Structure formats: structure tokens, C-alpha cells
Amino acid sequence: MGKTIVVKEHETPIYEIRIENSYAHFDEVLRQLKIAGHRVCIVSDTTISKYYMKDVVEIVKDYASLVETFTLQPGEEHKNLDSVQALYEYLIQSKFDRNDFLIALGGGVVGDLTGYVAATYLRGISFIQMPTTLLSMVDSSIGGKTGVDFAAYKNMVGAFKQPKAVYINTSVLETLTPRQFYSGFGEVTKYGYISDAPFDAWLQENVEKLIQKDSEALAHMIERSCNNKRVVVEEDPTEKGIRAILNFGHTLGHAIEKMMDFQLLHGECVAIGMVAAAYISQQRGMITEEQLQTIQNTLEQFQLPTKIKNLDEKTLIDITKNDKKMDAGKIKFILLDGIGHAVIDPTVTTDEMLAGFRYVVEKGE
Numbered sequence: 001m002g003k004t005i006v007v008k009e010h011e012t013p014i015y016e017i018r019i020e021n022s023y024a025h026f027d028e029v030l031r032q033l034k035i036a037g038h039r040v041c042i043v044s045d046t047t048i049s050k051y052y053m054k055d056v057v058e059i060v061k062d063y064a065s066l067v068e069t070f071t072l073q074p075g076e077e078h079k080n081l082d083s084v085q086a087l088y089e090y091l092i093q094s095k096f097d098r099n100d101f102l103i104a105l106g107g108g109v110v111g112d113l114t115g116y117v118a119a120t121y122l123r124g125i126s127f128i129q130m131p132t133t134l135l136s137m138v139d140s141s142i143g144g145k146t147g148v149d150f151a152a153y154k155n156m157v158g159a160f161k162q163p164k165a166v167y168i169n170t171s172v173l174e175t176l177t178p179r180q181f182y183s184g185f186g187e188v189t190k191y192g193y194i195s196d197a198p199f200d201a202w203l204q205e206n207v208e209k210l211i212q213k214d215s216e217a218l219a220h221m222i223e224r225s226c227n228n229k230r231v232v233v234e235e236d237p238t239e240k241g242i243r244a245i246l247n248f249g250h251t252l253g254h255a256i257e258k259m260m261d262f263q264l265l266h267g268e269c270v271a272i273g274m275v276a277a278a279y280i281s282q283q284r285g286m287i288t289e290e291q292l293q294t295i296q297n298t299l300e301q302f303q304l305p306t307k308i309k310n311l312d313e314k315t316l317i318d319i320t321k322n323d324k325k326m327d328a329g330k331i332k333f334i335l336l337d338g339i340g341h342a343v344i345d346p347t348v349t350t351d352e353m354l355a356g357f358r359y360v361v362e363k364g365e
Contacts, residue, residue: 003223007142007230009162009237017142017166017226019219023055029128029165030063039100040064041091043114045074048106048132051175056105056130064101068094072110076262079109079148081157087117098122101164107133107180108140108266112155115146119161129166133176134184135267137168138191138225143233143243153322154254160238168226170218178303179265181213185302186249186267188221190274191228193295194245197340199224204294207301245342248334249274252357255319259311271304276356280348281336283355291339307362316357317350 002025005017018029040060044053049071061067070090072078104114104127111129118127129141147158173181192200202224203210209217229246236243253273257264264272275296282292296306320331333348 003219005223005226005230007162008234014162015165017168017230019168019170019223019226021169021171021215021219023052023059023167023169026056026059026130026167026169027062029167030060033101033126033128033164035060035063035101037065039066039068039094039096040103041068041070041094041096041100042103042105043070043072043087043110043117044105045072045078045107045110047074048110052105052132052172056103060103066094072106072113074109076109076149076266079113081148081150083113084117084148087113088121091117091121096121096125098125100125102127103130104128104141104163105130105132106136107131108136111136111141112146112158113148115144115161115163116148116158119146119159124161126164127161129163131166131168132172134173134181134222135187135265137170137222138184139187139229141166141168142226142229144237145239154258162237168222170215170222173213173218182303183265183267185210185299186270186274186304188225189298189302190246190248190270191225193274193278193336193339194248194334194342195232195340196224196228197338199228200298200339204298207298211302242344244332244344245334247332248336248342249277251320251331251333252276252316252353255316256308256311258319259316260308264305264308268305271299272306272308272360275299275306276353276360277334278336279359280333280352280356283352284335286335286337286343287339291336306360308360310361311357313354313357317353320353 003019006013007015102114102118104111131137131141144160144162146161147155150156206217249270253269257269278292278295281287299306330346332344334342335345337343
């Protein structure tokens with residue numbers, strides 16, 4: 001089944017994304033990266049480690065001079081500088097040097113935090129992404145954005161650090177809760193809306209297969225999503241321009257995520273944010289009412305929320321204005337100019353954002 005996507009920088013290959021249905025081919029990655037003789041620390045969380053840590057350790061120990069494991073508590077609330085400090089201390093005590101490797105075995109929290117430590121420990125050591133959630137497979141493990149939350153602000157502290165490899169084992173999706181699985185579709189569907197209209201049509205045609213976790217359909221969906229992200233990241237590796245379109249649904253989504261104190265999953269908040277952004281696009285005449293309804297219906301078919309209880313509007317807007325994607329005091333808001341074509345628009349007003357938010361508020365609240 002294996003599929004390989006090569007990510008390049010200035011036409012030079014920098015790493016591979018391997019999509020497999022087991023860990024059977026992970027040793028090929030270790031050989032390719034010449035890990036022999038180096039220390040490896042596998043970072044995971046307590047939920048994931050009980051399923052997959054032993055399998056990965058068994059493979060890595062045949063190559064590395066030493067295999068250490070570091071386990072975080074699960075959840076966004078542990079994606080912070082306290083966890084970073086604990087991992088720094090562990091690596092220092094284990095005498096890791098800059099030729100050693102970290103492996104991020106987990107979802108977006110583990111991947112983002114491990115990547116940030118890899119970017120900053122000894123001014124940078126190598127790391128491998130082994131994403132275990134659908135959302136991290138199709139989004140956060142690719143592209144080199146790493147970081148942690150700081151106080152009230154999501155991903156406010158971070159660095160760009162490309163992994164040496166991304167190894168996706170699709171069979172791990174079987175151990176996800178239904179809610180975690182569906183959360184990933186918040187990012188999957190985004191690719192259709194921002195840059196790949198045929199993919200959006202394919203998703204609508206294959207809802208049942210994907211919900212039933214048909215292995216062929218899942219592999220195609222993950223490969224297509226990764227490829228869509230690759231194209232954007234290669235064009236703009238450090239988010240100076242076009243890469244911002246990947247934030248479709250995220251400006252209001254991140255604000256909702258924070259105001260709900262992370263009770264909603266990231267993909268769920270992105271889904272609500274995409275509906276709000278699509279509504280603003282529709283109000284501007286950039287997409288039709290029918291397209292807006294189709295977006296909403298598709299997200300609901302993938303068991304994602306498209307409505308939110310009423311939240312304090314002033315706080316919501318304040319949070320959006322603390323967004324790290326601000327540019328000269330303006331929010332780089334992402335709108336749709338038709339399905340499959342996102343645009344970066346710094347002219348979206350507070351009133352328009354509020355109108356978008358009010359559109360997704362459950363009526364009667």
C-alpha cells in the first residue's frame with residue numbers, strides 16, 4: 001500500500017512523508033537517516049504510549065545506541081513551556097548531543113512540542129514525526145511549524161523546524177475515539193475549500209467509505225491532503241505569503257477554542273470557523289448561498305459541529321486581535337473566492353467577523 005511524498009525546498013528534497021498501514025517499513029527510514037550509533041528519545045503521551053511505544057522502541061533499538069522514552073500528559077493544556085523544560089532536563093541528564101534524534105509519537109500536541117524542543121535544544125537537533133491522529137497526519141506533522149501555547153495564547157512561542165521524515169501508519173486510526181477521528185476532517189475538508197475543488201467533490205462522494213474507515217479511501221484521502229499541504233509549504237516555507245491560506249477557519253476557530261477552554265477539539269473549532277468564514281465570503285458575493293450550505297452539510301456529515309453556543313463577543317474579537325498572524329495591526333483573514341480558491345484578505349472588519357460568528361451561534365441561545 002505504501003505511498004511516498006517528497007517535500008522539497010528550492011527544488012532540493014528535504015524529507016519524505018511515508019504513508020503505510022503498519023510500522024513494518026519504519027526501519028527503512030531509520031537506515032536512510034543513518035541513526036546507527038546515535039541516541040534516540042521517543043516522545044509520546046500516556047494515552048498513545050500504551051498502544052504504540054513498545055512497537056516503536058523494538059524497531060528503534062536495533063539501530064540506536066540508546067533508546068529513551070519521555071511521556072507527557074495528554075491534552076492541549078500540557079502543550080506549554082513547563083513540558084518543554086521537563087523534556088530539556090531529561091535530554092540534558094541523558095547526555096543527548098546535537099547529532100542525536102527525537103521522535104514525536106503522538107498527535108498534534110506531541111508533534112508541535114517535540115518539534116519545538118528539536119528546534120531549540122542545543123540550537124537544533126534532528127527529529128522524526130510519527131503522527132497518530134488523523135489531524136496530525138494531514139496537517140501539523142507536515143511543514144515544519146512547531147510551537148507551544150503561552151498563557152492565554154495558542155502557539156505563541158514557536159520555531160520553524162523541518163522534520164527529517166514523517167512516517168504515517170494509517171492502522172493507528174483504529175484506536176482513535178470517534179470524536180478524535182472526525183476532528184481530523186476539519187483539516188481534511190479545508191484542503192478542498194482552499195485549493196482543490198475536485199478533492200472537495202471526492203470527499204462528498206466518499207463520505208460513507210471514509211466514515212467506515214475503508215483503508216483504500218483513507219489512504220487516498222491522507223495522501224491527497226498531505227500533497228495539498230506540501231504544495232503550499234514548498235511555495236512558502238515560513239509563511240511570508242500564500243501559506244496563510246492554510247489558516248482558513250482558524251482565526252475565529254482558535255478564538256473559539258480558547259474561549260471554550262479547549263473543551264472542543266481543534267478540528268471541531270476549525271469547522272465552526274470555516275462556516276463563519278464561508279458566511280462572510282457569501283455575504284461578500286464570493287460564494288453562493290448553495291455553496292455555503294454544501295460546506296455546512298459536508299462538515300455535518302463528517303460529524304463536525306457547525307454551531308456554537310453564544311460566547312462573549314468582545315472577548316472573542318480581542319482574542320482574534322492577539323492572533324500571531326496579525327500583520328501591521330490587521331488580521332490576515334482567509335476567505336473563499338469560489339470553492340477551491342482561498343484568498344488572503346486584510347480588509348475583513350470587526351463587524352463582518354461578528355456577523356460570521358453570529359451566523360454560527362445556535363439560535364435560541
